[in-house]
Amino acid sequence: MPFASIDELQAALAEHAYIADRSLTTAIFLALRMEKPLLLEGEAGVGKTEIAKTLARLLDRHLIRLQCYEGLDVSTTIYEWNYARQILQIRMLESQGGEAIKSIFSPEFLIKRPLLQAIEESLVRPPILLIDEIDRADAEFEAFLLELLSDWQISIPEIGTVRAANPPIVIITSNRTREIHDALKRRCLFAWVDYPALDKELAIVRARIPDADAHLARQVVAFVHELRRLDLYKLPGVAETLDWLTALVRMDQTALVQDVVEDTLGAILKYQEDIAQVRGPQLAELLRRVQGNG
Known part of the structure; x- marks a missing residue:
């Protein structure tokens, strides 16, 4: 365990430009100490994925990312055979009179996907495994993940079983577009990542964009917080x-x-309906509030 205390971890995250509150830092600290997956839920854009990226830099670990989507299967998450290369090998061996079947099912013909990569790399040094937006995947993938998180091994019929010497550091994120099964949640520590308070978001902005004008940074953060009070289709994240x-x-x-705000609304609002709602008198009112509080 590289950190002796929660305070030490919080300071280390801040040094790497990730501003985490006490409760989130505690969840990360316990996940590292207990070697348990950490499930992070929250709206899109609040910094869930960035936690895994920051930990990879902080701990000097390789980040392996599995981006989830509907229809994930073994060939996209664990492994598949390089069929084109196998066929070429078969033809070459046949021309030489060699035996093809055994030789083509060896590690050199295996295409390793993120979950197998994470297990293999853990034999040397556990990587950071990011399973991103698991709510986009099917329930069947969750069921498979339960077994993997319990045993940290994968069986490849033609080769054998690959076991993790040490489990990777696992970060699972969800935008909560659907509920994650309780069985998966029980195997993880949990933290909800919310939109930050104004002062915290300002600290994040200053850490990430230190060359920004201080007055402009405060106005931008205040304006975004005003937007989050509106009934928009998609609220802007950090x-x-x-x-x-x-x-x-x-x-x-x-x-x-x-004029500049109106021209750049596409940087913070991603739906035309939201942009249309904010433009005009609404925009002028929002700017008055921001400038009045500045």
């Missing part, structure tokens, strides 16, 4: 705050101006 501020910095802005 990722959108950072993207928007970066865009404004590249445009050499030092304060929010209505």
Whole structure:
């Protein structure tokens, strides 16, 4: 365990530009100490995936990412055979009079997918395994994952069983578009990652974009917080705050101006209906509030 205390971990995360509150830091600390997967739920763009990336940098570990989607199967998550290469090998061996069947089912013909990579790498040094947006995958994938998280081994019929010497550090994220099965949750520690308070988001912005004008950064964060009070189809996350501020910095802005805000709404709002709702009188009112509080 590289960190002696929760405070030490929190400080280390901050040094790597990830501002985590006490409860989230505690969940990460316990996941590392107990060697249990950490399930992070919350809205898109609040920094769940970034936790895995930051831990990889912080611990100097390889990050292996499995991006989930509907229809995941063994060939996309564990392994598949390189059929084209196998066919070429068969033809070559037949021309030489050799025996093809045994030789083509060996590790050199195996295409390793993220879960097998994580187990194999753990034999040397456990990597960070990020299972991203598991709510997009099918329930069948969850059922398979239960077995893997329990035993940390994979059986390949033609080769044998590959076991993890030490389990990888596992971060599972969900945007909660559907409920995750209780059986999977029981195998994990859990943390909810919410939209940050204004002061915390301002600290995140300053850590990630230190060259931004301080007045502009405060206005941007305040404006995004005002947007989150509206009845929008998709509220902007921290990722959108950072993207928007970066865009404004590249445009050499030092304060929010209505014309520039209107032109750059696509950096923070991703649906035309939301942009249309915010433009015009609503935008002017939001800017008045932000400038009045600034």
